[in-house]
Amino acid sequence: MNCKKCDISGTVVLRRKDYYCGNCFITNINHKFRACIGKNRAISPHEKVLVCLSGGRSSTVLLDMIYNGITISNHKKLRMTPFFLHLIDNNKNSEQIANTVVRQCKQYDFEVFMIHMSEYVSNSTNLPEPNSIPANNYEAELQAMLGSMTATVRNDFVVKIRRHLSIRIAEQLQCHFIFTAETTATLAINLLSNLTVGRGAQVQDDVSFCDARDGKVKILRPMKDISKEELIYYIKINNLNPIDQIDVKENSLQSVIGTFVTELQDSFQATISTICKTADKIGTDAGEETNQQCVLCECDLRMKNNKLTALDATNFSKMVSERSNNIHSNNDKLENLGDQESMKSMFPFINERLCYGCSRNYLEMDHCKLPCYIQKTLQS
Ligand SMILES: [Zn+2]
Ligand SMILES: [Zn+2]
Structure with missing residues (x-):
């Protein structure tokens, strides 16, 4: 040829x-x-x-x-x-x-x-x-x-x-x-x-x-x-x-x-x-501009604008499995899905210092071993 x-x-x-x-x-x-x-x-x-x-x-x-x-x-x-x-x-x-x-x-x-x-x-x-x-x-x-x-x-x-x-x-x-x-x-x-x-x-x-x-x-x-x-x-x-x-x-x-x-x-x-062509088409909804960035990966922390996120899904299944024994008495809890307070308790620093991916990583590691300057920024 x-x-x-x-x-x-x-x-x-x-x-x-x-x-x-x-x-x-x-x-x-x-x-x-x-x-x-x-x-x-x-x-x-x-x-x-x-x-x-x-x-x-x-x-x-x-x-x-x-x-x-x-x-x-x-x-x-x-x-x-x-x-x-x-x-x-x-x-x-x-x-x-x-x-x-x-x-x-x-x-x-x-x-x-x-x-x-x-x-x-x-x-x-x-x-x-x-x-x-x-x-x-x-x-x-x-x-x-x-x-x-x-x-x-x-x-x-x-x-x-x-x-x-x-x-x-x-x-x-x-x-x-x-x-x-x-x-x-x-x-x-x-x-x-x-x-x-x-x-x-x-x-x-x-x-x-x-x-x-x-x-x-x-x-x-x-x-x-x-x-x-x-x-x-x-x-x-x-x-x-x-x-x-x-x-x-x-x-x-x-x-x-x-x-x-x-x-x-x-x-x-x-x-x-x-x-790769599919990736080129994926964009994120810019939402409101914020200066808040994830301490570990620098992504924008403006998840609140997104309709349904991986965080909501995980949050939902975690909540359902934890409450399954006494779900009838806790129906009101399920309605609070997406509520910032309940999310924070499950995912450390979520949406304030860390994105969902990094917060999950934080949960799955010995976070005391993170570099000191990062620990300080997280706590600040
Ligand atoms: Zn040639
Ligand atoms: Zn991150």
Whole structure:
């Protein structure tokens, strides 16, 4: 079969039906990447952008595309000043992964800042020397906190930690934008995971192009239209060396959803794109503007405007099961469903300091192990 664009023999096959030659494929994917940034008109020329790198497939491709974008000299030039950040997870390969990320960046003459995830325990982080692994001062505290959670809560919480730390570093480097490397498959899995843990109202910020919850720093996802098979071809054609990573803790809702989406995609090629298109259409009813944000995830706390929420549903079943023995004498209680006081008693800090998803996490962990600055904000 010949290339769709130029008629020479096609070596890249997408969605089992579209043939491209190597050159046209690379041009196409670079175009997709720039179009995603351009279309959203998010960044202005010479904007400082913090790029988060994990060293995995999509991160490796993002790094290569940024380098190509800022070094070409025609009208397609990407006008931005990139800074790079790698968050060091505590696992047995973390040092090896960090060193690989440094090596990847050095190939392009870039420097990368590295921060331990455990910095979350402290409320401030000093920017370390680039390209070097800093001391890990709070690992025991972080592990004690994460260790008190179920796998599902832990996966959900780690996403919030990563977000919080990247914003912290972006502020220090005076970057108003962050790029993260999620591709369609990751976003589809995140969307369904969000729904299952009661974060339906946050879907827009968590899986769309732009997360604007933080007042100062916006998180952008310029790889969101790029699929896994495109990544694999890009890596092969350009001879890149990503790290194989398994991020999600096994036996959790997120890992089950991950397997489900990936296996369905193998048989039905439109699975992931359908999920993502649906996500693009989901918006939240803005309701009244409030300045109240969840202390843990920064989502807006304006649930009162929504008609029926996951919180109401859980609240209802909890109330019914608790009252089932003497339900006749407590009919009036059922009528109070949605009443703020009864909700608060079941879900700590709900709608005042925490969103429903974070309040549930708070219930399901040893909350004394939360960092002190967070505990203080919760109690304030
Ligand atoms: Zn071609
Ligand atoms: Zn929250």
